[in-house]
Amino acid sequence: MSLKTFKPYTKSTRTTILVDRKNLWKGPPIKSLTKGKISSGGRNNLGRITSRAKGSGHKKRYRIIDFLRNKIDVVGKVERIEYDPNRTSYIALINYEDKTKNYIICPESIKVGDSVVSGIEKEIKIGNCMPLKDIPPGTQIHNVELVKGSGGKLARSAGASVILSGFDDEYAILKLSSGESRKIRSDCRATIGSVSNSDQKNIQIGKAGRNRWKGKRPIVRGVAKNPVDHPHGGGEGKTSGGRNPVSPWGQSAKGLKTRKPKRSDQFIISRRKKRNKS
Numbered sequence: 001m002s003l004k005t006f007k008p009y010t011k012s013t014r015t016t017i018l019v020d021r022k023n024l025w026k027g028p029p030i031k032s033l034t035k036g037k038i039s040s041g042g043r044n045n046l047g048r049i050t051s052r053a054k055g056s057g058h059k060k061r062y063r064i065i066d067f068l069r070n071k072i073d074v075v076g077k078v079e080r081i082e083y084d085p086n087r088t089s090y091i092a093l094i095n096y097e098d099k100t101k102n103y104i105i106c107p108e109s110i111k112v113g114d115s116v117v118s119g120i121e122k123e124i125k126i127g128n129c130m131p132l133k134d135i136p137p138g139t140q141i142h143n144v145e146l147v148k149g150s151g152g153k154l155a156r157s158a159g160a161s162v163i164l165s166g167f168d169d170e171y172a173i174l175k176l177s178s179g180e181s182r183k184i185r186s187d188c189r190a191t192i193g194s195v196s197n198s199d200q201k202n203i204q205i206g207k208a209g210r211n212r213w214k215g216k217r218p219i220v221r222g223v224a225k226n227p228v229d230h231p232h233g234g235g236e237g238k239t240s241g242g243r244n245p246v247s248p249w250g251q252s253a254k255g256l257k258t259r260k261p262k263r264s265d266q267f268i269i270s271r272r273k274k275r276n277k278s
Contacts, residue, residue, distance in 0.1 A: 003199055016206025019199050025080040030093065033103055034061040037086070039215060057215025060085045066094075066102040067143060067151035069118040069129040069189065074098055078114045078127075081106050081196075088158035090196045092127075105143050105156055107193035118189075126193035132164065132172040133186035139164050142195045144174065145188035146264070152191070159198030162190070171267075179273035182264075222248065 008014035042054030063084050076094035079101070084091045092106040094116060104116075107126050116127035121134050135141060140161045143152030154176065155162045163175040171183040205211060208218070222232035223241050230248050232241030245253040 003202055012207035012209075014206075015204055017202060017204040019197065019203060021083055023081075024090065025082045025093075029061070029063055029082060030101060030103075033064050033093075033101065035064060037062040053217045053219045055212065055215050055217045058085070058213045062086055063091055063103050065091060066104050067153075067156075068149075069104065069143075069152075069191065071096055071098075071100070071102070071118055073117065073119045075115050075117045076102075078110060078112050078116065080112060081110075087156075088197060088200045089156065089160075105152075105191070106196040107142065107191065108159075108196045108198060110193070110196070124192060127191065129189055129191045131187050131189050132184065133167070135164055135190065135192070137164055137166045139192065140194050141190040141192060144184065144190040146184060148185060148188050152189075155195065158195055158200035161194035164190075173269065176272070180271060181269040183267040183269065 002020045004018045004020040006013040006016050037060060039056045040054075041056055042049050042051040044050045063082075063086060074096050076096040079093045079095045081090050081092050082103075090106040091103045092110065094102050094104055096102070104127075110116075110127050114127065116125075116129075117123075118129035120130060122128045122130045124136065124139065129143075132141075132144075141164055142155040142161050144154040144162055145151060146153045154174075160177055162177070165173040165175050165181065167173065167186060168183060170186055172186040172188075173181060173183055175181050222230040223235075223239060225233035227234035231243065231246050231250055235242065247253055251258075
């Protein structure tokens with residue numbers, strides 16, 4: 001896919017850069033592989049806002065994706081590649097030999113008519129799914145399971161991939177795109193290749209309205225508020241708050257570790273790259 005620019009008829013089209021999707025399927029999705037999606041607007045079951053700056057956005061149906069890839073030894077062909085409004089990557093409609101159809105995360109450079117298969121000791125080919133122990137070190141993979149049989153959890157967004165570094169007893173060592181290295185049991189499954197739509201990171205939305213279509217509402221800066229509403233508020237003239245950046249509830253916004261310890265911490269070999277605090 002390539003990027004698409006626009007003639008500067010308006011201020012927004014002057015700066016808009018989008019991904020050109022002219023080669024994707026133009027029609028509707030398979031209805032039996034979709035379900036209704038209700039927007040929460042950032043509210044919980046009590047109707048209280050728990051996630052700010054969320055609106056309804058454009059109405060859309062959720063595409064049911066086969067993250068499990070449990071059609072073992074059944075060859076499927078890529079019938080078409082579609083846009084999915086619920087995720088950054090594209091999805092591929094797979095037509096299997098047993099006449100069933102499924103959506104999967106579309107790998108990069110896969111084409112209509114290509115065949116994919118899931119199972120043990122399959123060919124190292126883009127789109128094929130197999131246990132990590134059957135994949136040679138140095139291979140790019142995506143849609144990686146964390147627990148055997150739970151479905152892919154790692155590397156599912158546009159352009160994402162994981163490098164299989166090697167093996168340690170019954171564990172595989174993975175290098176994530178964040179810089180983190182971790183161990184996962186080698187009987188967990190993954191799909192060969194990287195995720196499609198790597199140009200997603202180069203998009204420039206061009207106007208605020210496009211964010212509203214996505215369900216993102218504007219956020220008022222803390223320094224523009226009154227002291228009763230935000231720790232950065234108040235002051236004569238334009239001030240930067242006069243203190244270290246914090247959330248509306250006073251929690252530090254730079255460098256404070258809020259991640260709670262998890263049982264999986266023991267499998268992390270090296271942490272991800274530290275964020276620049278400047």
